[in-house]
Amino acid sequence: MTMGLPCEVKAHPITGIYNGKFAVWLFLASEVMLFGALFSALVLLRAGAASWPHGYTVLNVPIGTLNTFVLISSSVTMVMAWASLKVHDFAKGRQYLLWTFLLAALFLGLKLALEYYPKFQAGHTPGHDNFYGTYFVLTGLHGLHVVGGMIVIGYFLWPGAHLWHENPEHYTNRIECTGLYWHFVDLVWIFLFPTLYLL
């Protein structure tokens, strides 16, 4: 089996990080390219469009703002979860992790119930025009990232929690990696919100 590979838990002497953290940073670099390509597509389409509505005239800015706060809060609870684990407080860490999970669910709930659903009701589907097309692709892909994050957080909350008792440092590292990803998902929204809703 694969136990005992170098730098699986401990940091590498030169790079100063362990394998998982390095991998997550690389993964995030590729994610930057993914969202970067989509943002570029949005810019190109909008620049070449005959008409393009201002986001605030057609999108629900109050709900978007609320959701921004929900996501930022979830990032804070994520950090708190990691900080608690760092000082060996598993109960507290798990509590914060649960809060992160619930806030992510709240974000998706608000998004689906108060934004996507009314838009589909009004016939504003992705095919309506390229404004709605880019809106749904960007927020939809971001939403999928939120779902992915919830799956990972859910895993470490429930089935994967036993790792804490076997190797607390490894578990803490994994929460740190989850946190890096989660902050990135948050950051994408911080870019999406003004670009789509406010401009």
Added chain:
Amino acid sequence: MAESHAHHAHEPQDAHGHGGDHGHGHPELPFWRKYIFSIDHKVIGVQYAVSALVFLFFGFCLMALMRYQLAYPSTPLNFLNGIFGERRWQSGFMTPDFYNELGAMHGTIMVFLAIVPVLVGGFGNFVLPLQIGAPDMAFPKLNMMSYWVYVPGGLIMLASFFTQQGAAASGWTAYAPLSVIAKNGETLWLLGMVFLITSSLLGSINFIVTVAHMRARGLSMFRLPFFVWAQLVTSFLLLLAFPPLEAAAVLQLMDRVAGTSFFLPSGLVVSGSALQVAGGGNPLLWQHLFWFLAHPEVYVLILPALGIVSEVIANNIRKPLWGYRTLVYSTIFLGFMSFVVWAHHMFMTGMGTTMSTFFQATTMIISIPSVIILTCLLLSLWGARIRYTVPMLFALAFLPMFGIGGLTGLPLGLTTSDIHLHDTYYVIGHFHYVVAPGTIFAVFAGIYYWFPKVTGRKLNDFLGKLHFWPSLIFINMVFMPMFFQGMAGVSRRLYDQTQYHSGSGVHTLTQISSWGAWLLGLAQLPFIYNFFASIFVGQKVSDNPWNATTLEWAAPSPPPHGNFAAEPVVHRGPYEYSVPGAAQDFSPQHIA
């Protein structure tokens, strides 16, 4: 862990399928964990290589069929009617739709399912951890996952041939809006692509972390074999260039299934009726996103090949490679530059002269490191006592072939000459010289070179030469005529060239090319036989049959799980051959 290494190292290893001796006080993995869902980088490497070679053969067969249509467009082959069915083959002739499917899928399969997987997934996985003295990749499970995401991606691509409407038929570039209004095969193509992109993403992350964190003691970055450097830069290209194609694939998928019009301009008329979509999209957007991946992809196809060739050349000239650091710096520079040349594929799209001028300049700049690399390898040969082994023959043939491929690219990178040559057979000749007698010859060099490490046995020399010489002759017979066809103005995607003045004038060349292709297929028979027979009856050789210096040869052949009997420590650079005063003409990296 160390104990299990030592234990395995003395066990006679069994390379062909079953687990060998069981129960040496250490639980053996069941067959399916050891050879199917394995997390051992060597097994995964072999899985990748074998799957990719199967795809390579399949992609070749598609092209062999196309070559018949091109060479003999008016000579029916009636016996194929029943085999291919009404939709694909009618009264002895290939249908134009089927021809387009074959063309699109030949390109897709060769690039995404054959060459990249064999170079990175196959050679990278098997050789790289050994060359850096690591027990495995940094993430063995991720490695397994990357292979098992690649397989469904490939199967989805293949399955599209058997759907009612056939496979994707809009070329491997899947240009919009043609691809958006194409039949359902295109949707499967996009889905398959998402799988393949995910697979290469996982692989590239794994490679980079492995090289950064898993090197043996004493193996500094500038003691790495050039092959490792090439794989490292390739991994960065895969990591950063593929996501935009994923974005593009998502957008095109939305266009096809959700009715958006990201790539559909307003007022598009298809078959005489206006398309009922919102419009306002931009077909050039697809091309930008596609080539942002696909140009770095060209370097993904060539850098690991250069890595393989460098290893083989260094080993067979029995002296250090000329300009090792120059090779490394050129490769890194090449990697960076490959992100800013993509639109030289788009000079003819009307994107404007300013854009064209910029990309023409960057394209000329990127040719510099390529020439430096090739020059280093050529100068390495100067004054060497060359051992003409079979891998060396392929590596030597690679140099002029890649040279032709590279130099014929210059007229395409200059906007003015590109006007005449764009989208002609000249382009096909150019990039095939890079990838077919270039990269595929490097792949063969690598197979002949590392086969003893994988199996403990050598491929037969005579059969190897019988493979090499005809292959070299026939592969030039396939691609050399294409330059002349292209300059005569034959467009690259024609179903029947004889219908056009440009094509009918050079039809003999088309036929020569086709015969070259079929004979090239025959020339692979000695290799296929040699490959399978040598697994069982090949000459047994020592752990280091080529008297090589790099670390993979310090491991037993085949290397056991965990690779090295004791963790190797590196004392010197990768290519210390014929060191004055040394007892033998090679000084292995791990021997003090």
